[in-house]
Amino acid sequence: MKRAYNFGAGPATIPTEVLEIVQKELIDFKDSGISIMEASHRSKLYDDVHESAIGNIRELYKLPDDFEVLFLQGGASMQFAMAPLNLYEGGKVQYANTGAWSKKAIKEAQIQGIEPEIVATSQESNFDHIPEVNFDDDCDYTYITSNNTIYGTQYREFPSTASPLVVDASSDLFSYAIDWNKIDLLFGGAQKNAGPSGVTIVIVRKNLLDRVKDSVPTMLRYKTHADSNSLFNTPPTFGIYILNLVLEWIKSKGGIGAIDKLNREKAKILYDAIDNSGGFYVGHAQKDSRSLMNVSFNIKDKDAKLEAQLLEEASKANMIGLKGHRSIGGLRASIYNAMSKEGVEALVELMQEFAKKHN
């Protein structure tokens, strides 16, 4: 069996141990004679999985009781619209614009007739850092993207504000401990750091659920899904099942603290290789904004020919998904929770040999 080191940004690598469990349980789930994906979402068989997934999120994230965990569909992109639909009350709204995903979120608010204030941006330097963000305390809501998947930048600390803070954490879910005093709504598609595509995880403070206007369609209200424990309609059951296995896997590794530590070690190995390459590799992000999840870089002088050659050599060595996002080019190594240290070390070895040959 061939198993590649998959550095793709998303859908992304899932722990092999998890896929092996899925494979083993696929046809006959827990001696039921059916697959979990054939089970009614109202059955005990599925309900145990559903409750386990919610419980594991609460446990891993040390989530206070005044938050709801929701499993929705439509991806993070749906949340760009749902957050304003549920939180906007006609007042002030502030966003930080740290890249393509922030921009899309801002656009969805504008479509709803909201005029968000962009209080901070790093657009003028092609989003190579997280700017200082100061939100007012009297906003309907404020908004950040915690990890910028394309540019490879990440907040070290969330802004403090008395206004509700919305966080798009699509590409750094379950990778570090969160201070829930600072956050009111956090969301992300599972397909980068938490499982397969099709499940969107939403964590929302309960006191925000009643804001929603009567004109908002039933399915687009957080309250609908909170009141029905994400079982208002059929949830993405198979995706939630795999998400739950990924959460169990994180627990088996020692929880979020241990994963965070490992992520820091992995990122250091890769960033050190870039920094010690004598300028052959050039990172996109400024050092104090570097993402632990997505490492975006170029070869010196943005040499597209050499970059293509490195991609090809990587592919031959069973390392895939390293092409940078089309909007900035170059290379990007996504080193999410499920990427092993061995994978990062193999990549660094290849990069060092390549640099030696071509420098």
Ligand SMILES: *Cc1c(COP(=O)(O)O)cnc(C)c1O
């Ligand atoms: C991938 C990504 C999205 C879009 O997610 P979908 O689930 O495809 O809608 C949004 N925000 C960030 C930060 C992302 O990385």
